[in-house]
Amino acid sequence: MKKVISIVAMIVPLLMAQGQGCSDAGICSVGKSFENDSLVFKNSLEWGSQYAKGDADVSYVAHFLSYTKRFNARFAFSAKVTLSTATGSFGTRTQFGDAILVGNYHFRPQKKQHWSALLGLKFPFTASNLKINGFSLPLDYQSSLGTIDAFLGVNWRVQRWDFNTVWQIPLVNLNKNSYFREYGGTNDFVSTNLFERQPDALVKVSYTQPIPNSRWSIKPNLIAIYHLGEDSFENIFGQREKIQGSSGLTVNANVNINYVFNTSHQIDLALASPFVVRDVRPDGLTRSLVINLVYQYSF
Amino acid sequence: MKKLSILGLALLLFGCQEEGVLTQTPNSTTLNPNATLRYFGDFYPTAGIQVEGGVRIYQTPGGFQLELNGFSISSGPDLKVYLSQADTPSNFVNLGNLTGQTVYSIPNAVNLSNYSHVLIHCQQYNHLFAIAPLQEN
Numbered sequence: 001m002k003k004v005i006s007i008v009a010m011i012v013p014l015l016m017a018q019g020q021g022c023s024d025a026g027i028c029s030v031g032k033s034f035e036n037d038s039l040v041f042k043n044s045l046e047w048g049s050q051y052a053k054g055d056a057d058v059s060y061v062a063h064f065l066s067y068t069k070r071f072n073a074r075f076a077f078s079a080k081v082t083l084s085t086a087t088g089s090f091g092t093r094t095q096f097g098d099a100i101l102v103g104n105y106h107f108r109p110q111k112k113q114h115w116s117a118l119l120g121l122k123f124p125f126t127a128s129n130l131k132i133n134g135f136s137l138p139l140d141y142q143s144s145l146g147t148i149d150a151f152l153g154v155n156w157r158v159q160r161w162d163f164n165t166v167w168q169i170p171l172v173n174l175n176k177n178s179y180f181r182e183y184g185g186t187n188d189f190v191s192t193n194l195f196e197r198q199p200d201a202l203v204k205v206s207y208t209q210p211i212p213n214s215r216w217s218i219k220p221n222l223i224a225i226y227h228l229g230e231d232s233f234e235n236i237f238g239q240r241e242k243i244q245g246s247s248g249l250t251v252n253a254n255v256n257i258n259y260v261f262n263t264s265h266q267i268d269l270a271l272a273s274p275f276v277v278r279d280v281r282p283d284g285l286t287r288s289l290v291i292n293l294v295y296q297y298s299f
Numbered sequence: 300m301k302k303l304s305i306l307g308l309a310l311l312l313f314g315c316q317e318e319g320v321l322t323q324t325p326n327s328t329t330l331n332p333n334a335t336l337r338y339f340g341d342f343y344p345t346a347g348i349q350v351e352g353g354v355r356i357y358q359t360p361g362g363f364q365l366e367l368n369g370f371s372i373s374s375g376p377d378l379k380v381y382l383s384q385a386d387t388p389s390n391f392v393n394l395g396n397l398t399g400q401t402v403y404s405i406p407n408a409v410n411l412s413n414y415s416h417v418l419i420h421c422q423q424y425n426h427l428f429a430i431a432p433l434q435e436n
Contacts, residue, residue: 087319091319092319093319094319127423129377129423131396132319133398134396134397134398134399135396135398136396176377176422176423178377178379178396178422178423180393180395182395182406183395183396193393194422236392236393236394236406237391237392237393238388238389238390238391238392238393
């Protein structure tokens with residue numbers, strides 16, 4: 001327990017850093033599906049709640065509900081629904097975000113290593129054009145990016161190390177956002193009218209450290225996300241314009257603290273913050289601090 | 300019981316959608332009292348739409364301003380005010396959302412002589428609602 005407290009004490013100052021971080025556009029958490037390979041139960045439900053601080057004065061409270069079905073030792077399928085509330089100088093907007101469907105395939109385990117792969121789809125519940133009183137809102141206030149995305153991923157587990165790579169590809173752009181900086185009354189957010197986003201590639205490295213003689217474990221991890229190109233929007237003259245500085249690397253430090261009540265119940269607390277950021281974050285994925293609490297019930 | 304709990308949880312989630320109160324002050328434009336009328340026109344609707352009123356474009360010391368005059372229109376999602384080079388939204392300037400405001404500033408970069416129409420257009424579903432051909436005063 002003392003070790004847990006020490007590690008948390010080391011991580012907290014890091015979380016005070018400002019910058020751009022992982023939201024849940026999907027890619028940050030989709031790799032988590034790899035990690036749950038218990039064969040004791042066929043089903044599990046997860047409820048997660050998150051608090052995050054974003055760019056300008058925007059803060060977020062988000063929730064998700066997830067169901068995972070393990071068909072056998074090889075195949076698992078999970079479905080997840082997200083709900084997000086953004087609060088800032090424009091006001092408060094709450095809406096469903098996305099439905100995320102992920103299939104996992106676990107290859108036959110070898111001596112000390114284990115490979116698995118995932119294929120997923122993300123469906124938005126909105127066209128990313130939520131308004132307040134008819135006033136268009138930047139993407140920072142939108143609960144979804146408004147794209148149908150595919151996830152392709154591979155995980156390699158060797159002893160206590162996990163290496164994930166996930167590619168998030170927008171397949172269909174349904175984004176109808178209509179926010180213009182010119183008419184927004186603030187320079188805090190860039191124009192994202194009819195926003196088009198580029199794919200992301202994620203690499204995650206994590207190490208699981210069980211705390212001896214306890215139900216606790218701790219998993220520090222690094223998440224690097226490369227945004228593979230400049231996003232674009234349609235300007236007030238109806239011409240498509242690239243958003244310079246919107247491509248590039250984000251690196252997040254993350255720590256998961258897990259407590260197992262018994263074989264059916266466990267909780268996981270995650271704390272995350274970025275320390276390498278992109279120059280411009282038009283997609284609103286600007287979390288500088290994320291605190292995520294997840295409860296899992298297996299049956 | 301388990302199924303009922305899940306259903307209850309789902310209903311709780313769906314009950315959580317909320318559109319709060321706008322706390323940001325939007326860019327509001329009022330008509331400059333020294334404005335000179337340069338262009339005007341009356342709106343006519345596209346199929347299935349009702350519209351009344353017209354549009355006036357004024358020259359002011361700070362640039363051009365567009366005023367919707369005696370204006371009302373069938374409700375629609377994501378309606379925008381376009382200054383357009385034709386009666387279709389192909390070459391246009393998006394002046395912003397159609398809200399309660401009646402006066403819109405026209406960006407200084409716009410050469411007004413190239414624009415012949417004002418359109419009310421639903422951007423999200425790409426549906427034209429109303430057209431006002433402009434006449435020089």
